[in-house]
Amino acid sequence: MTYDRSEAELARTLTGAADAAPPPVGDLLAAVHRRRGRRTRRRVQSALAVAGVIAVIGGGTAVARGFFSSGGGEGQTLSAATATATAAASAGPTDAAEPRRVTIRPAAEVWPAAVTRIPAKAADGRRYRPVTGLSATELLLIAESSFEKAGRLEVYDTVARRSTVLADTPAPEGVKGYFVQDVEAGSEYIAWWGETPNNSDEWADFWVVPRAGGTAKQVGQVTGDLSEVERIGVTADSVVWSVAGGGIHRMPLTGGSPEKIAGTDGLHLMSWPWAVDVAKGREGEDEQKNQTKVVNLETGQTAEVNVPDGVQGLRCGPVWCFGKEKDQENNASVVQRVDGSDRKSPSDLSSWGGEHSLARGFGLFQVSGVVGRDARGEEIEDGQAPLAAVYDPVTGVTAGIGRRDPSGGGGYGTGTSSSPTSILYWDEGQRQVEECRKVDATSVPHPPGEPVPTGKVTSCATTVKGGGKELTVVNLLAVPSTE
Numbered sequence: 315m316t317y318d319r320s321e322a323e324l325a326r327t328l329t330g331a332a333d334a335a336p337p338p339v340g341d342l343l344a345a346v347h348r349r350r351g352r353r354t355r356r357r358v359q360s361a362l363a364v365a366g367v368i369a370v371i372g373g374g375t376a377v378a379r380g381f382f383s384s385g386g387g388e389g390q391t392l393s394a395a396t397a398t399a400t401a402a403a404s405a406g407p408t409d410a411a412e413p414r415r416v417t418i419r420p421a422a423e424v425w426p427a428a429v430t431r432i433p434a435k436a437a438d439g440r441r442y443r444p445v446t447g448l449s450a451t452e453l454l455l456i457a458e459s460s461f462e463k464a465g466r467l468e469v470y471d472t473v474a475r476r477s478t479v480l481a482d483t484p485a486p487e488g489v490k491g492y493f494v495q496d497v498e499a500g501s502e503y504i505a506w507w508g509e510t511p512n513n514s515d516e517w518a519d520f521w522v523v524p525r526a527g528g529t530a531k532q533v534g535q536v537t538g539d540l541s542e543v544e545r546i547g548v549t550a551d552s553v554v555w556s557v558a559g560g561g562i563h564r565m566p567l568t569g570g571s572p573e574k575i576a577g578t579d580g581l582h583l584m585s586w587p588w589a590v591d592v593a594k595g596r597e598g599e600d601e602q603k604n605q606t607k608v609v610n611l612e613t614g615q616t617a618e619v620n621v622p623d624g625v626q627g628l629r630c631g632p633v634w635c636f637g638k639e640k641d642q643e644n645n646a647s648v649v650q651r652v653d654g655s656d657r658k659s660p661s662d663l664s665s666w667g668g669e670h671s672l673a674r675g676f677g678l679f680q681v682s683g684v685v686g687r688d689a690r691g692e693e694i695e696d697g698q699a700p701l702a703a704v705y706d707p708v709t710g711v712t713a714g715i716g717r718r719d720p721s722g723g724g725g726y727g728t729g730t731s732s733s734p735t736s737i738l739y740w741d742e743g744q745r746q747v748e749e750c751r752k753v754d755a756t757s758v759p760h761p762p763g764e765p766v767p768t769g770k771v772t773s774c775a776t777t778v779k780g781g782g783k784e785l786t787v788v789n790l791l792a793v794p795s796t797e
């Protein structure tokens with residue numbers, strides 16, 4: 315679903331980790347590529363299994379989105395190479411001096427009114443996948459009828475502690491392998507689009523339901539290039555969407571032929587009515603490219619982005635931009651306004667990959683947790699540091715997201731709305747458990763052209779265990795306004 319992470323990002327990070335580790339027994343990247351390669355098209359993604367999940371590998375030496383599983387998110391992580399790197403990173407004496415701590419406080423301490431717990435499943439056992447906030451006390455959820463398959467939309471009231479059904483999310487008649495993709499909340503309607511991601515059809519459709527609930531209605535279908543949907547929006551009378559090649563289109567809610575919005579060549583929808591001149595992050599795109607403008611499609615007004623020297627990957631909303639400094643090994647983050655003012659580089663926040671923009675102008679960054687090196691030069695990690703952090707660029711306040719496992723792993727999810735979401739969540743009860751065993755070396759992947767290893771090696775697999783009862787949710791719509 316949203317928040318796909320490219321192989322290129324993953325490869326860069328794991329390569330960096332490998333530089334600091336002894337030669338691995340097997341080729342982890344090869345294993346990852348083989349597993350990722352089975353999914354030739356973008357699959358719908360699920361909460362904490364794939365959508366927005368962060369798995370920290372090897373004591374802070376690498377961070378990867380989406381557990382490396384074969385079925386789209388759940389299961390084991392093949393990790394002979396990971397085990398070798400982990401053992402090396404954890405071995406050896408430490409400096410006598412106490413290392414510093416990451417000073418980012420948990421979101422529950424920073425914004426207590428914005429953090430709540432909700433059931434991980436509906437009363438009938440369907441698993442919840444958070445989408446976004448509808449208000450400070452209402453959360454839009456998908457209840458999955460089966461793995462990765464949306465069955466209905468619900469609204470959870472965090473004050474009353476109960477959910478109500480908004481609408482079912484049916485598949486169109488005669489369409490096999492249909493999956494709902496991104497959901498978008500407008501002021502009057504909830505909209506979503508779907509496709510058949512596991513076949514070669516160039517086809518997609520759009521649906522809407524009144525925000526108050528009711529029966530879902532299929533607005534229309536598109537084929538060819540128009541089916542390469544990036545993001546969607548919904549107005550009082552139309553569904554709008556941008557396509558991978560650039561350009562923004564609309565279709566009346568009453569049905570009819572799609573039309574291209576004039577003047578949108580090369581533009582990509584961010585959140586209606588805002589459009590930008592960089593594509594939503596997809597595999598193979600130039601992540602280092604800087605955005606140069608923000609366009610209001612309702613007024614036609616264009617704001618030029620002031621891109622300072624030494625910045626790359628700059629991505630902007632209507633007010634704030636997030637990027638990183640060039641040639642910085644720690645991926646130091648950069649925050650500024652669209653006009654270049656109020657530029658800052660928050661400490662302990664990393665701009666490693668992914669999309670940083672959240673609802674209401676907040677930024678999302680990774681937290682490496684590395685706070686020093688031991689006597690052997692190996693990294694020392696703060697085991698209490700959060701996995702990620704939400705940053706308020708107006709006040710400079712930072713709130714920690716997710717819980718780091720003692721093993722160095724952990725996970726959190728981001729809401730699966732088409733626009734930048736207002737929801738982040740994680741399962742406090744989940745843990746990553748590493749199990750190792752001796753196997754024949756010939757069964758472990760090895761670099762092409764290298765001699766086949768012999769003897770026994772240690773092969774480790776990390777499995778997610780526990781959890782499944784509650785989700786801790788941060789709703790940014792409940793954070794007091796600061797601007």
